[in-house]
Amino acid sequence: MRIFLAGIMQGSHVAALVHDQTYRETLRDLVQAHWPSAEVYDPFANHATSVGYDRDRARQVFMGHVEMCRQYDLIVAYAPEASMGTAIEMWEAFQNGRSVVTITPLVHNWVVQLTSLAVYSDHDNFSHALRSGEIDRLLAQQSSPAAPIQ
Template structure:
C-alpha cells in the first residue's frame, strides 16, 4: 500500500494556459493553437481534478455570438492612423475588456503555463505572465527564449518543451 499523496487533501489547482495567439502577425492571422489541446491533455493525465482556464476557449465562446462584427471591426483598425480607446467600435471595447479579464484570470490561477515556441514574442502572453507573477503565482514558460528579459523576469521556471513540462509536473513542480 502506498502513502497518500500530500496534495490529495488540497483543493484542485487551477492552470491558466497562456500562449501565442497572434504574436507578430497582423489581423486575424493566428498561430497554430494545437498546443492548447496538448497542454490540456498533459494536465488532465497528471492532474485530473485540475481547473484549466484556456483563453482560446473563452475567446471562441465570446466570439461565437458575433464573430463577423468583431472581425470586421478588428480589420478596420488597419486603416486608422490614430486610435482612441473610447472611440473604438463596441465590439472592440468588449474585446479589450475581455483581454483585461483574461489577464486577471491568469493572476487568479495557481499556475500560469506560458507556451512561447521558437523565438516569437507575444505581448498578450507577456501581460498574462506579468499579472500572474505580480500575484505571486507559479509561472512556467515553455520556450527557448531564455534570454528574453520579460520571460526571464516573470518565470518561476523556464522549460524547453512539452516533455520537460510533463517531467516537471510528474516531479511535483507545481506543488505549493
C-alpha cells in the same frame, strides 16, 4: 488548483491571423492528466473567433483573462515566439504572487526569466518535468513560507 493556459494567439502577425492553436489541447491534456482535479482554463476554447472582436469586446475579454491570471494558482505559458498578450498575463500573475511555468525556446528573454518559476524549452521537457515531479516540488517550495532572514 486552478490553472490558466496562457499562450500565443496573434503573436507578431501583422494581419488579423491567429497562430496554430493545437498546442493548447496538448498542454491541457498534459496538465489535466497530471492534476486530474485541477480546473484548467483555456482562453482560446471560449474565444476562438476573438481576432474578429471589436475593440470593446476585445478589451472586455482580455482584461477578464488578465484578472484570471492575477487570481489563478498556476499559469502555464507557451510562447514559441514573443507574444505581448502572454507577456502581460505572465507579468500580472508574477506581480500577484502566482506561479508561472513557461514553455519557450526564448530561454534568455528577460521577461521569461524574471516572471517564471521554471522555463522549459519545449513540450517534451515540460512533460518530463511534470512526470518527474520537478514542477510539483517547485510549486511546493514556492508556497512554503520563507525562512526568516538572519
